[in-house]
Amino acid sequence: MGHSYVGETLASVQVGTLLLSLYFHSVTVGGAALKQEALFENGGTVLNHSMALVQRMETLLALGNGSDVTLRVQTLGTDEVKVIQAHTLVLTLQSDEFDELLLNRINGSSPLVLSEAPDCAAVFDKFIRYLYCGDISVRLDQAISLHKLASKYRVWALQQGLAQYMTQHLSSESPSGHVIGWYQYAAQVGDAALQDSCLQYLSWNLSSVLQSREWSSISEDLLLSLLQRSDLILGSELELYEALEAWISHNQPASPTVERALKAIRYGMIPPHHLFRLQKQSSLMVKYYESVRDILYLAFQFHSASPIQLAKYFEVNCSIFTPRNYLSSSWGSPWVINSPTRDDRSFSFQTQLGPSGHDSSKRVTWNALFSPRWLPLSVRSTYTELGAMQPTRTDAGRPRIIVTPATSSPDFAGVSFQKTVLVMARQQGKVVVRHVYNFHQSTEESGDFLIDADLQRRVSEYLIDSSLYLHIVVKPLYHTLIVAKK
Known part of the structure; x- marks a missing residue:
């Protein structure tokens, strides 16, 4: 299992030594000992020796030099005890809980006894090191244990960073799974x-x-x-x-x-x-x-039965008659758009008219149009003879998609079509559904479709190998036309 460093995403933390409080900002393992942070107009510069300080803090913890408190970490249900030589100033600066525990000790020279569940005890050394160094390596199977410790000892920056880590690694591969x-x-x-x-x-x-x-x-x-x-x-x-x-x-x-x-x-x-x-x-x-x-x-x-006939006697808006987002070819189609910023694209596909067996042999042909730059309806041209809306393209526009039936039919009576556009992304090496956009009757006026997408960037989270991977799902919904008879 690969390691991911959370320290870069955590809020700045305060770390102390025995003599003074020192502030670390954006600590990154493996950086140079001396780094120029900023240049001033008068020729001045900021010298950053934070990496050297981190190394000294880590050595301080490892050797226990100048230690004034002993932590005895007992693993619940076992006789295992870890002994850590620590420093009051560091612990109290970093943790509100340690601050209270050390303040309320009856005998200031006695060890501080801490009882931890086996999973938390196993990563306690890693947790304490974070208090000294401000960075931490995390595996998927350690995230919950570390989050428990951060919550228990009220180390808020670490708690928030771990929650963010979990949110960002939902799609990571693990032998037995972790999301549930x-x-x-x-x-x-x-x-x-x-x-x-x-x-x-x-x-x-x-x-x-x-x-x-x-x-x-x-x-x-x-x-x-x-x-x-x-x-x-x-x-x-x-x-x-x-x-x-x-x-x-x-x-x-x-x-x-x-x-x-x-x-x-x-x-x-x-x-x-x-x-x-x-x-x-x-x-x-x-x-x-x-x-x-x-x-x-x-x-x-x-x-x-015919859905129209059924709707005379039953409430057809209940969940048993409502489709989910099915990926089978009966309900939609994938659509890969290469170089999505280049020009408009069109695509046609067919779906089943409705989920009822009465409609299983009936097909609806759909025309999909994607435009990387599209202005609102007020400045757009009118319908063409084919009934497809043509966008007025401009560099100032935003991505838009419209999905319209190629023809109309009397069979459409009593049926509306909800359209869902899925946007795939690659996360931790796996292709997942990253964004979902729901449209009802009209797809061309949705205000949030790819609103945050920067399709110009090759590393955009919306793109896979510089292509936009979509899947269009059409969900037919039947309507109750006549009040059901009692």
Whole structure:
């Protein structure tokens, strides 16, 4: 596992010696001992010897020279004890908790006894070194333990830096996975920002999560939370059902949890021939058939009747009839745009008219237009004879995308199309969904599409090998046309 240095991203920290307080700014391991920071008009300069000072502080900790406090770190549940010779001034400058502990000691010469869980005790030396040197190397499997120590001892800069590290390394490869563990830890300590980042990553990259070893470790609460979401990005609803079946087989949850999870599957989004197979071949479905029988019956009705006819009697705006962001070819297409700043691009693809079996053989052809520089509607030209909006291009414009049907049809009655554009990125060597843009009927007037993208930069986070990797998803939504009869 590679090491990543967090010290560069942390806030400036105060580090003391036995004689005076010294301030470090933007400490970087491996830098030169003497560095010019800035030049003044009068010929003056700032001499930065911070690296030499860091080395001396590290030596001070290692040798324990001038130590005035002994830390005895006991590992809970074991007889293991670590002894660290430390310095009161350093500890109290860096940690509010150490400040209180040392102030309230009854015997000022006695060791300070600290009890730590095994995972925290294993990285305690690394934590103390950070207090002296202001930088720290972090592995994925150490992030939670170090965050616990930073929180317990109220070292706020380190705590924030570790939370930022976790947010930036959600896509990193690890043998057993880490995002689910980070999510559960964030929920436990009340870090809403980290929790939301983890949940977003899991939702947007669910297909890869379902296929990982990490999937079996997901908690019941997180599983049920994910199953309720319409923004999940995955191959198909059948893929989600099969992953749920594997999770239940591995974890053997109580029956109420199984029933809640099975009822959250959107069976209306699974083609009838697969539903028939599940009824007969899925041991999970056979065992819990009675709990989902009514939902399956409604799904079969949905597939057999015209959506307009069904809408006369049922509320079709409920979740069972609402697609998620499916990546299969029935619901959209990938689109790779090479050199996206060069000129306008167009692209055509087809999707299924709707998820109902009644519409499964009907196709909608879509025209997609991408423009790197596009002005608002007020200064744009009118429709062409093909019905496609042509942008007025200018160097001052912003990237825009429009996705419009190539033709109209009476079959469109009662159906609206939500469009979702996924932007891929490469993070830690892996291609992931980095941005998601949702449009409803009109895609040309979204104000935030690639609003922060600098497509001119070859290293832009929006680009992979200088190309823009998109995936367009079209989600057909049926409408209740007549109030359902009671």
